[in-house]
Amino acid sequence: MKSHYRAVVIGGGVVGASVLYHLAKFGWKDVCLIERNILTAGSSWHAAGGIHALNADPNIASLQAYTIDLLSEIQEESGQDIGLHMTGGLTMAGTPDRWEWLQSAYRTFQSIGIEDVRLVSPKEAQDLCPIMSTDGLLGGMSADREGYVDTTGTVHAYATAAKKRGAEVIEHNRVLELHQVEGGWQVVTEKGTIHTEHVVNAAGLWAKQVGRMAGIELPVSPLNHHYLISDTIPALEQLDFEVPMTVDLEGFTYMRQDQKGVLLGIYELDHQHWNMDGAPWEYGFELQQEDPDRIEKELILGFERYPDLQNVGVKTWVNGAFTFSPDGNPLVGPVRGKPGYWCACAVMAGFLQGGGVGKSLAEWMIHGEPEADVYGMDVARYGTFAENKQYIKETTGQFYSRRFVMTYPNEQLPAGRPLKMAPAYSEMNEAGAVWGQSWDMEVPLYFAPKEFEETPTLKRSNAFDFVAAECKAVRENVGLLDISAFSRFEVTGPNAEAWLDNVMACALPKPGRAKLAPMLAEDGRLKGDLTVFNWGDGSWWIMGSYYLREWHMRWFDDHMMDGVSVRDLGEDTCGFSLSGPNSRKVIEKLTDGPIGDLKFLGCGHFDIGLIRAKVARMSVAGERGYEINCRYGDHIKLRRMLLEAGEEFGIREFGFNAMLSLRLEKSFGIWSAEFTQGYTAAQTGMDRWIAWDKGDFIGKDAAMAERDGNGPAQLEVTLEIDAVDADASGYEPVWQDGKKVGFVTSGGYGHTVGKSLAIAMVNREVAAEGTDLQVHIVGAERAAKVIAPSPYDPSGKAMRG
Numbered sequence: 001m002k003s004h005y006r007a008v009v010i011g012g013g014v015v016g017a018s019v020l021y022h023l024a025k026f027g028w029k030d031v032c033l034i035e036r037n038i039l040t041a042g043s044s045w046h047a048a049g050g051i052h053a054l055n056a057d058p059n060i061a062s063l064q065a066y067t068i069d070l071l072s073e074i075q076e077e078s079g080q081d082i083g084l085h086m087t088g089g090l091t092m093a094g095t096p097d098r099w100e101w102l103q104s105a106y107r108t109f110q111s112i113g114i115e116d117v118r119l120v121s122p123k124e125a126q127d128l129c130p131i132m133s134t135d136g137l138l139g140g141m142s143a144d145r146e147g148y149v150d151t152t153g154t155v156h157a158y159a160t161a162a163k164k165r166g167a168e169v170i171e172h173n174r175v176l177e178l179h180q181v182e183g184g185w186q187v188v189t190e191k192g193t194i195h196t197e198h199v200v201n202a203a204g205l206w207a208k209q210v211g212r213m214a215g216i217e218l219p220v221s222p223l224n225h226h227y228l229i230s231d232t233i234p235a236l237e238q239l240d241f242e243v244p245m246t247v248d249l250e251g252f253t254y255m256r257q258d259q260k261g262v263l264l265g266i267y268e269l270d271h272q273h274w275n276m277d278g279a280p281w282e283y284g285f286e287l288q289q290e291d292p293d294r295i296e297k298e299l300i301l302g303f304e305r306y307p308d309l310q311n312v313g314v315k316t317w318v319n320g321a322f323t324f325s326p327d328g329n330p331l332v333g334p335v336r337g338k339p340g341y342w343c344a345c346a347v348m349a350g351f352l353q354g355g356g357v358g359k360s361l362a363e364w365m366i367h368g369e370p371e372a373d374v375y376g377m378d379v380a381r382y383g384t385f386a387e388n389k390q391y392i393k394e395t396t397g398q399f400y401s402r403r404f405v406m407t408y409p410n411e412q413l414p415a416g417r418p419l420k421m422a423p424a425y426s427e428m429n430e431a432g433a434v435w436g437q438s439w440d441m442e443v444p445l446y447f448a449p450k451e452f453e454e455t456p457t458l459k460r461s462n463a464f465d466f467v468a469a470e471c472k473a474v475r476e477n478v479g480l481l482d483i484s485a486f487s488r489f490e491v492t493g494p495n496a497e498a499w500l501d502n503v504m505a506c507a508l509p510k511p512g513r514a515k516l517a518p519m520l521a522e523d524g525r526l527k528g529d530l531t532v533f534n535w536g537d538g539s540w541w542i543m544g545s546y547y548l549r550e551w552h553m554r555w556f557d558d559h560m561m562d563g564v565s566v567r568d569l570g571e572d573t574c575g576f577s578l579s580g581p582n583s584r585k586v587i588e589k590l591t592d593g594p595i596g597d598l599k600f601l602g603c604g605h606f607d608i609g610l611i612r613a614k615v616a617r618m619s620v621a622g623e624r625g626y627e628i629n630c631r632y633g634d635h636i637k638l639r640r641m642l643l644e645a646g647e648e649f650g651i652r653e654f655g656f657n658a659m660l661s662l663r664l665e666k667s668f669g670i671w672s673a674e675f676t677q678g679y680t681a682a683q684t685g686m687d688r689w690i691a692w693d694k695g696d697f698i699g700k701d702a703a704m705a706e707r708d709g710n711g712p713a714q715l716e717v718t719l720e721i722d723a724v725d726a727d728a729s730g731y732e733p734v735w736q737d738g739k740k741v742g743f744v745t746s747g748g749y750g751h752t753v754g755k756s757l758a759i760a761m762v763n764r765e766v767a768a769e770g771t772d773l774q775v776h777i778v779g780a781e782r783a784a785k786v787i788a789p790s791p792y793d794p795s796g797k798a799m800r801g
């Protein structure tokens with residue numbers, strides 16, 4: 001062991017070994033991995049080793065596909081056998097809804113370029129997996145690149161391949177302490193102290209403690225998990241092939257062949273957390289006592305699905321723990337305020353995801369950004385609210401039990417809720433608000449009578465008429481939307497303007513004006529679709545997506561300059577948006593300030609009744625509108641005043657479902673759909689806000705190279721879809737005469753224009769208005785046409801006038 005390394009990886013499980021391998025592969029040779037015990041001594045040694053393609057987040061599914069391709073490479077490179085059994089895989093559905101979902105998921109796979117999947121009938125599935133009963137099954141999805149690996153062999157293969165590339169592995173050496181020092185970290189270990197620029201927390205079951213060593217409270221918890229390995233099954237002895245790795249979605253089980261028996265794993269409803277503060281340091285290679293009673297219900301379903309299990313004994317029980325984050329995705333990346341500290345934790349399926357995690361993190365550490373859009377596993381997708389133990393317990397437990405349960409796009413899950421509520425929450429609740437959650441915050445989705453219950457569905461929801469009525473109110477009259485769940489940052493200091501000018505790609509707004517502001521990474525890809533406000537009194541604001549608060553603050557911190565301070569106002573400031581042709585009449589009743597003179601994108605301070613508010617003339621709905629920002633304490637009063645003033649016009653409260661429909665009719669993009677860190681400004685049309693002739697700004701060179709080159713190969717367009725009872729929601733493939741030409745970024749029903757609409761990222765050759773295309777919606781092919789942007793009010797008269 002040396003006294004200095006460029007990077008130290010803590011943890012010799014599959015994830016740490018993969019990070020080490022990728023660091024060495026991408027050029028950092030002066031790196032080491034430190035393991036408390038021997039390699040694999042955490043969750044990794046007793047995993048089932050299953051690898052399968054399905055993931056609800058298409059970006060994570062792509063990284064899983066990368067891992068699967070990598071496995072044979074590392075076997076070859078290391079010379080270490082990883083026991084790769086590419087048996088193929090099956091995912092089976094037993095209810096009409098689930099079968100519909102699988103058909104839809106199959107199309108999502110096509111969108112993201114995973115082509116080796118196909119839908120199969122129960123009979124075809126049984127031919128592939130003869131020991132499976134098809135009772136109650138409606139269909140399934142078959143994938144070629146699924147199977148299982150030998151877990152210990154795989155960890156050693158990563159580590160050996162890394163060592164061949166110059167990396168070091170140090171076993172039997174626990175990391176005891178971490179100290180942030182000038183230029184990096186001091187790593188105190190049992191065998192001495194190391195200085196390093198970068199430290200990676202890949203401590204698996206001990207990730208919580210290794211986080212705390214650096215003062216970081218990670219939202220992660222271990223949960224227990226069972227599988228059994230059966231004795232030999234005679235029917236399997238008769239086969240000259242291995243049965244596929246099979247997931248029974250209704251049965252909560254996964255199954256793979258293990259020699260001539262099977263391994264059956266269970267995700268039970270009655271889940272059990274294990275050492276929420278992290279595993280004991282002395283925990284070795286022991287397992288927890290099996291508890292068949294707790295998993296009995298799911299076990300019975302498994303034995304019914306694979307009836308041969310009823311006639312053979314159980315050879316081995318495994319009840320071991322592995323880690324989960326609140327949404328089940330890994331926690332990867334740098335931590336705000338801790339330069340040089342990197343996370344590679346909460347990797348729930350390390351053998352399936354470890355390769356993608358290692359690749360992305362190594363790229364991040366070496367090049368400053370990962371190649372793929374990894375927001376779905378970025379540690380900065382959570383804020384301090386997620387440090388709470390009960391929150392972690394509820395959400396990780398919910399994820400575990402729903403591992404194979406499908407979540408509908410219109411379904412709201414209960415764990416960790418309600419947490420943060422805007423002050424007027426109770427009054428909006430009384431008025432019939434139906435709530436969703438953004439980050440920690442309850443947001444109104446729509447307003448309905450108390451007795452109404454929304455049915456979870458992939459198709460149009462039974463809340464359709466409520467949303468339609470809210471859209472109509474906004475378009476024809478006036479609507480009120482709680483916009484507490486927008487992010488707001490205050491930028492102050494003598495260099496505030498210079499800093500904003502460098503961080504944002506747009507020209508900054510003049511005093512009393514606001515401006516749409518693309519924020520770019522150095523490589524020209526998007527980092528934000530923000531709005532900058534120049535309040536006219538020397539103060540500046542940035543507004544954006546609420547759930548990106550921590551993610552944006554990390555970016556701001558990383559690009560800070562002297563003489564600037566950025567304050568997240570998310571705990572102090574909230575507000576309402578008033579939208580519609582009558583919005584001016586309503587707001588004018590409440591102020592004697594010249595609010596009527598406020599031009600589109602004008603902003604300033606106004607007295608609204610008793611409240612001193614910051615008001616901007618804008619509306620995401622594409623109508624005349626005002627965003628009224630107030631202190632948290634003013635929220636209830638502001639709502640009451642606006643509703644009272646609007647009463648004579650028949651003002652109606654609306655929610656974010658209506659807002660999403662209204663913005664789609666204007667072809668306004670939103671983050672995580674039309675705008676992501678995977679796209680450039682030119683691809684998304686954000687380049688029209690770039691001020692090419694201003695001085696330097698982050699991402700300028702890359703954006704100019706794109707502008708002056710051939711332009712992007714794909715562009716975003718608006719589609720009108722000949723849909724019947726379901727609308728596009730995202731990631732549906734777009735075709736032209738059988739050739740895939742793009743995918744939907746988001747979709748929905750445009751209630752004013754009376755059309756099913758979508759925004760899609762398509763090849764430039766098919767982006768012209770009038771091009772006929774096809775889109776798969778919930779598995780069914782529908783005709784679509786490229787239409788001009790903004791099918792509602794294309795001239796923008798309603799919004800600007």
Ligand SMILES: Cc1cc2nc3c(=O)[nH]c(=O)nc-3n(C[C@H](O)[C@H](O)[C@H](O)COP(=O)(O)OP(=O)(O)OC[C@H]3O[C@@H](n4cnc5c(N)ncnc54)[C@H](O)[C@@H]3O)c2cc1C
Nearest residue numbers: 011013015036042043044047048050175204349350351352
């Ligand atoms: C029963 C079961 C079945 C599973 N089935 C599958 C499956 O089919 N497919 C799949 O992909 N995944 C499966 N998993 C999950 C898989 O095991 C984990 O995702 C994976 O092992 C996580 O790897 P890791 O490297 O993050 O953590 P770990 O394997 O826990 O490794 C962390 C390592 O860090 C070391 N360490 C911790 N603290 C320190 C310190 N302070 N100093 C030095 N070293 C330290 C530990 O000793 C340990 O070796 C299963 C897990 C279980 C329990």
